[in-house]
Amino acid sequence: MKTPKRLQPLVEEGLIDEVVRQLMSGKEAVVYVVRCGTEARCAKVYKEANRRGFRQAALYQEGRKVKNSRQARAMQKGTRYGRQAQEEAWQSVEVDTLYRLAAAGVRVPKPHGFFQGVVLMDLLTDSNGHAAPRLNDVDLTEGEAVGYHQLLVGEIQKMLCAGIIHGDLSEYNVLLDQNGPVIIDLPQAVDAASNNNAAMMLKRDVENMRTYFGRFAPALLASRYGDEIWSLYQKGELTPETVLTGHFRSAPVRPDVRGILEEIDAVRDEHAARLRQLAERG
Numbered sequence: 001m002k003t004p005k006r007l008q009p010l011v012e013e014g015l016i017d018e019v020v021r022q023l024m025s026g027k028e029a030v031v032y033v034v035r036c037g038t039e040a041r042c043a044k045v046y047k048e049a050n051r052r053g054f055r056q057a058a059l060y061q062e063g064r065k066v067k068n069s070r071q072a073r074a075m076q077k078g079t080r081y082g083r084q085a086q087e088e089a090w091q092s093v094e095v096d097t098l099y100r101l102a103a104a105g106v107r108v109p110k111p112h113g114f115f116q117g118v119v120l121m122d123l124l125t126d127s128n129g130h131a132a133p134r135l136n137d138v139d140l141t142e143g144e145a146v147g148y149h150q151l152l153v154g155e156i157q158k159m160l161c162a163g164i165i166h167g168d169l170s171e172y173n174v175l176l177d178q179n180g181p182v183i184i185d186l187p188q189a190v191d192a193a194s195n196n197n198a199a200m201m202l203k204r205d206v207e208n209m210r211t212y213f214g215r216f217a218p219a220l221l222a223s224r225y226g227d228e229i230w231s232l233y234q235k236g237e238l239t240p241e242t243v244l245t246g247h248f249r250s251a252p253v254r255p256d257v258r259g260i261l262e263e264i265d266a267v268r269d270e271h272a273a274r275l276r277q278l279a280e281r282g
Contacts, residue, residue, distance in 0.1 A: 004045065036120070199230050
């Protein structure tokens with residue numbers, strides 16, 4: 001096929017020998033199958049910010065550190081340079097996260113670098129050598145659903161132990177290669193320790209998996225892995241080897257009797273003061 005404009009510099013630099021075909025087009029990027037020497041790989045080309053379907057980027061960028069102070073100031077001011085720097089930072093998060101998660105033993109595509117807005121990574125294949133399908137495109141038995149759900153909860157657990165939350169996990173960004181589920185699409189990944197929305201995002205990722213696999217295995221709908229994982233993480237008790245149960249009992253909320261009584265007294269005093277003011281005016 002004709003080499004896309006965004007991939008031409010990588011061809012000229014010898015990083016890509018041939019663009020074979022387009023693999024898929026998502027809300028934030030277009031993915032191509034490319035040949036690098038004798039190996040088939042993926043080239044993920046990010047769409048321009050105004051053409052992406054992804055929203056609420058600021059929610060995910062909270063807590064991200066910018067090494068260059070000039071870039072940080074420009075981002076805050078929203079200058080043209082700042083917007084460009086912010087876009088480059090958004091794109092580079094994925095490859096940085098892939099390296100970090102791969103080192104933690106999480107099943108993600110092996111990255112091969114980030115060049116001018118393009119991430120090169122392994123091409124995942126099924127047992128027949130074809131491009132691995134998305135989870136959403138595969139029919140599952142109840143047993144497969146239970147097994148894949150357990151594996152993915154374990155991957156979410158390992159990710160959190162590495163300090164990372166996917167933030168947008170669903171059946172659309174999990175591939176099934178010949179060895180099982182692989183998590184993809186990570187430019188919006190958040191730092192669990194520095195993002196105030198971390199708990200919500202972690203629980204939402206787990207909820208999305210529970211809801212999807214619950215279509216095939218309804219018993220999974222009663223599980224509460226998200227609450228369990230986050231509770232253990234907050235207490236410093238979560239490790240990649242922690243055996244999860246899927247059960248969680250919320251701590252009973254004790255009523256603040258003293259606070260309630262103080263509020264009643266404050267309202268009573270305010271009412272008495274108002275009556276005195278009315279009496280004085282009369």
